[in-house]
Amino acid sequence: MTSARRGLLLVVEGPEGAGKSTQVRRLGAWLNRRGRRHAELREPGGTPLGERIREILLDDPAREMSAAAEAALFIASRAELVDRVVKPALERGTVVTLDRFFLSTYAYQVHGRGLPEDEVRAANMLATGRLTPDLTILLRLSSEEGLKRADARGARDRMESVGDEFHQRVQQAFERFASREWQHAHPECGPIVAVEAGESEDRVERSILALLASRWPDIFAE
Incomplete structure (x- = not known):
């Protein structure tokens, strides 16, 4: 974060079905009711190019691609979103809430697919121009419960359809990300705070708002 930046970048992360x-x-609805300037975004997506990439990555559960191609597509969508939407919004003083960002790439492509972390990290830094989130809210949920929730929504997308062992590796990675040691070694990800996602949607929302109010009372205090 730089002194010239007036907005906030808040990222919501977690495994499949966590409720991101x-x-x-x-x-976004809470901010809207209080007249706060905000933008709700998602990865992959958020731009015409990003939404096309999202279709390629997620829509066809049977589509095959290499792990490197998959990572490159996710990071291409991120580069476009950050350059065309996120950075301009932050410069206008907007509170940007983003569904997935850095941590998902580390969880899915590094820990899930086995790609080299240093290479993925360098690509992330290039794509974002070293933009750092002000806070990442990590929704904590077991992979089993998350996939049950995903199934309840209907047919799984391409990433949800990967085997259970893959999702267990992803969930274990997310658990590590909240540790001080991991955050110290990955400063580009900014501060990360875990919130239990096994509660009702209302209770999870209250936990998130309490966390945000403790950090930015001028924006989030009731």
Whole structure:
């Protein structure tokens, strides 16, 4: 973060079914009711190019691609979103809430697919121009419960359809990300705070708002 930046970049992360999209929508609705300038975004997506990439990555569960190609597509979508939407919004003083960012790439492509972390990290830094989130809210949920929730929504997308062992590796990676040691070694990810996602949507929302109010009372205090 630089002194010239007036907005906030808040990222919501977690495994499949943790409720990321739900909490991003709820936070946006809360900000809207209070007249706060905000933008709700998602990865991959958020731009015409990003939404096309999202279709390629997620829509066809049977589509095959290499791990490197998959990572490159996610990072291409991120580069476009940051350059065209996120940075201009932050410069206008907007509270940006983002469904997935750095941590998902580390969880899915590094720990899940086995790609080299140093190479993925360098690509991330290039794509974002070293933009650092002000806070990442990590929704904590077991992979088993998350996939049950995903199944309840209907047919799984391409990433949800990967085997259970893959999702266990992803969930274990997310658990590590909240540790001080991991955050110290990955300063580009900014501060990360875990919130239990096994509660009701209302309780999870209250936990998130309490966390945000403790850090930015001028924006989030009731």
